[in-house]
Amino acid sequence: MTDADFDFQRIFQLTTAPHAVLDADFRILLVNDAYCAGVGVGRETLIGAHLLELFPGDEERQALVSKAFLTALSGQVASLKELHYAISDPTVPAAPKQDMWWTLDCIPMQPHPTHGPVFLVRVENVTEEVQARGKRDLFASELQHRIGNVLTLVQIIARKTAQSSDDLTAFRATYESRIRALGKTHAFLSGTNWDGMTVRQVLEQQIQSELIDRVDAIGISGPDWRMSVLHAQTFAMAVHELISNAMEHGALATATGKVEITWDRPQDGSHNFVWKESGVSGLVAPDETGFGMQMLTKLLPGQLGGKAVCAFTPTGFHYMLVVPEDVIVPVGQ
Structure with a gap:
């Protein structure tokens, strides 16, 4: 050598x-x-x-x-x-x-x-660089998808709110309230909860933002289930409508009214969400169907592939949403 x-x-x-x-x-x-x-x-x-x-x-x-x-x-x-x-x-x-x-x-x-x-x-x-770029691309794609979903919801909210508002003042108050509800959920999902929200998280977020004085009037009970981002956004809007209706016409408009919220899984494998109001006297169904009822009975079950049933009983409004097994999964699954 x-x-x-x-x-x-x-x-x-x-x-x-x-x-x-x-x-x-x-x-x-x-x-x-x-x-x-x-x-x-x-x-x-x-x-x-x-x-x-x-x-x-x-x-x-x-x-x-x-x-x-x-x-x-x-x-x-x-x-x-x-x-x-x-x-x-x-x-x-x-x-x-x-x-x-x-x-x-x-x-x-x-x-x-x-x-x-x-x-x-x-x-x-260069594995780390390739995988990092892949994550960035996935993040950008997911972000674009979410923005598209939010804009679609905003358009629906604006159109439906305008149809049910008597004047610009009424439209502005209702529209801003709905957009705030959507914005809170979007902000929550943009933080550390990028993969979705649990049913309880959606409920607690909307209740705390709307019912500062009547939080104790609502009971919540159910397992730890997670919803996807898209489902959580629409579900949050439906919860906002339930709360707003209860505050204006239902159980939360009276000093003695109560709301019980439960969700469980019956033996058929589906998932049930139940909103049950009590303490109301002489409740009757409205003559016209507004955006809130359309959200609860058409938009939300349509997106989740489920069905909804509601009833205006004399003592309070009842609502049940039934969704397929794959829409909501236990946390950690």
Whole structure:
């Protein structure tokens, strides 16, 4: 071994980036410690192995790698960005293969006196960058989807509120109240609750924002169920309508009125949500159906794929929503 060979191998091994030297048959002649650690394979297995046989892939990917290798052997630098390979975690014995992405730089070298044409392969693990970009793209897509949902709800609220308002003053008061209810839920979902809200969280948020003086008049009972973002937004609007109606015409408009809110799962696998008012005297059904009733009986059950039943009893308003099993799931599932 000449001094030049000794210096090259010493520098080669000290390089922190994974490197390998291959011959014209794509067999590994030399690897540094970083390469062994990166791919999770020992030097004794790597030396002499055909790289494409050692790390096989689909035909398209193998063709791309082969073309890059041949380009380096012809004297030109070739690079491949973000190649996907499933490789076991070298730090965990017997670990299952994980999705990993690699960037390859294939660099020509002077022919070796024994092995003939050779080239250098520099490898970089870019898995974290690829996964981070994927999360950003998913976040942006989800954000755009949510904004679209909110704007759709805003349009529906504006149109339906205008249809049931006698004048601009009435429209403004009702519309602003509904938008505030939607805004509170949207703000909650934009924080640490990005994946949704529980039924209890929706109820407590709307009750606390609307019923500062009558919180004790409402009883809440039910298991810890989570709703998706879209369902939680619409459900919050329905709860707002229930509260507003109770404050104006129902149980919460009287000093002795009560509201019992329960949700459970009957044996048929569906999920039931029940709003039951009491303490009212002589309640009758309204002559016209406003936005609140449309939200409760059409918009909410329509979006959740369920059905709703309501009754104006003499002692209070009753409402039951029945939704399929997959609409609401236990927390942690």
